[in-house]
Amino acid sequence: MGSGESKVVYMDNNATTRVAPEVVEAMMPYLTDYYGNPSSMHSFGGQVGEAVKKARLQVAQLLGCDTDEVTFTSCGTESDSTAILSALRAYPEKRHIITTRVEHPAIKNLCDNISHITGHKYRVTRLKVSNDGMIDMDEYAQALSDDTAIVSVMWANNETGVILPVSDMARMAKSRNILFHTDAVQAVGKIPINLAEEDIDYLSLAGHKLHAPKGVGVLYVRKGTAFVPFLSGGHQEDGRRGGTENVASIVALGRACELANEMMEDENTRVRALRDKLEQGLLTTIPKSMLNGNKHSRLPNTANISFEFVEGEAILLHMNRYNICASSGSACTSGSLEPSHVLRAMGVPFTAAHGSIRFSLSIYNTEEEVDFVLEKMPIIINELRKMSPFWEDD
Numbered sequence: 001m002g003s004g005e006s007k008v009v010y011m012d013n014n015a016t017t018r019v020a021p022e023v024v025e026a027m028m029p030y031l032t033d034y035y036g037n038p039s040s041m042h043s044f045g046g047q048v049g050e051a052v053k054k055a056r057l058q059v060a061q062l063l064g065c066d067t068d069e070v071t072f073t074s075c076g077t078e079s080d081s082t083a084i085l086s087a088l089r090a091y092p093e094k095r096h097i098i099t100t101r102v103e104h105p106a107i108k109n110l111c112d113n114i115s116h117i118t119g120h121k122y123r124v125t126r127l128k129v130s131n132d133g134m135i136d137m138d139e140y141a142q143a144l145s146d147d148t149a150i151v152s153v154m155w156a157n158n159e160t161g162v163i164l165p166v167s168d169m170a171r172m173a174k175s176r177n178i179l180f181h182t183d184a185v186q187a188v189g190k191i192p193i194n195l196a197e198e199d200i201d202y203l204s205l206a207g208h209k210l211h212a213p214k215g216v217g218v219l220y221v222r223k224g225t226a227f228v229p230f231l232s233g234g235h236q237e238d239g240r241r242g243g244t245e246n247v248a249s250i251v252a253l254g255r256a257c258e259l260a261n262e263m264m265e266d267e268n269t270r271v272r273a274l275r276d277k278l279e280q281g282l283l284t285t286i287p288k289s290m291l292n293g294n295k296h297s298r299l300p301n302t303a304n305i306s307f308e309f310v311e312g313e314a315i316l317l318h319m320n321r322y323n324i325c326a327s328s329g330s331a332c333t334s335g336s337l338e339p340s341h342v343l344r345a346m347g348v349p350f351t352a353a354h355g356s357i358r359f360s361l362s363i364y365n366t367e368e369e370v371d372f373v374l375e376k377m378p379i380i381i382n383e384l385r386k387m388s389p390f391w392e393d394d
């Protein structure tokens with residue numbers, strides 16, 4: 001970004017977030033002066049161990065859990081894989097997994113390939129969702145069985161922001177003595193979480209979705225829950241995850257969790273108001289546009305909107321000319337435009353799923369940016385529709 005170029009309007013925070021300046025400041029010393037190994041006996045390493053300990057406390061305070069329930073990993077994907085494989089290895093006689101049709105690829109592809117990965121045959125129930133992305137609790141209740149090794153349901157959907165009823169679902173699993181994992185990568189930092197009040201056994205989070213750097217995550221494992229490590233090696237992380245700690249990023253994640261606690265109010269008032277203004281503005285000024293996902297059970301920062309009869313990727317390219325960053329619900333894979341599995345599971349009509357755009361805001365967005373996007377989007381959609389063979393002006 002040269003200084004002469006126009007400013008980037010970043011509304012793609014569910015893809016990744018800006019590292020908070022406070023977080024950069026906290027981690028810097030661990031890239032320069034404090035390079036010791038936290039496992040070393042000498043105090044030069046020991047002081048680094050203290051920093052990791054502090055970060056673990058900061059994470060625990062955001063989640064409402066104990067420090068010894070927090071294991072640092074390399075990313076959200078590693079946390080997800082570790083949780084599922086741990087449950088399967090702890091209960092090798094159980095051969096059933098329950099998940100949903102709207103999971104992130106970190107869980108979706110793992111479950112699709114689980115028999116190949118483990119060498120065992122598994123039955124996988126992928127729960128349906130309604131048109132607004134919610135779970136059918138009757139279907140879920142019927143799916144739970146004595147053969148179920150683990151249930152994995154995301155707390156909030158990355159594409160639509162829809163918040164799923166994980167508290168109720170975890171309680172139902174617990175009453176049947178079934179382990180429950182939640183991919184909370186999109187929920188942590190955006191909505192209050194208190195694991196002390198939940199029946200959740202495993203929870204995944206990723207630093208780069210809450211203003212820490214990429215390449216660091218956490219797996220929460222409830223005290224007393226069966227656990228088998230994914231990475232065996234040294235005794236780091238209490239033997240739960242081998243590999244010398246990514247100290248600077250762990251310190252960063254700790255600070256980011258502390259900040260998230262402080263900013264939770266702003267996220268749920270100011271950011272929500274900005275999102276609502278953007279959403280309402282787009283839906284009222286652009287004909288044949290619609291919201292995807294439950295309007296009420298939703299993250300405060302996310303709006304997924306379909307513009308019928310236009311191509312999401314074309315919209316993104318036009319937005320890019322104005323330096324507006326967002327995501328589309330269709331991915332150009334091997335030449336065929338395939339709408340996202342999430343929107344397909346919700347039964348979003350083909351013509352709408354193809355033209356869906358996800359706007360995901362953060363505490364760094366401003367009202368001026370929302371006004372700028374509200375000014376440009378109708379122009380972009382109108383231009384594209386004029387070129388669309390399916391669009392008829394009336």
Ligand SMILES: *Cc1c(COP(=O)(O)O)cnc(C)c1O
Pocket residue numbers: 014015074075076077078104106154156157158183184185186206207208209215217
């Ligand atoms: C981003 C994301 C992940 C993956 O996290 P990484 O740190 O990129 O591996 C998993 N689940 C959800 C819901 C996500 O949004």
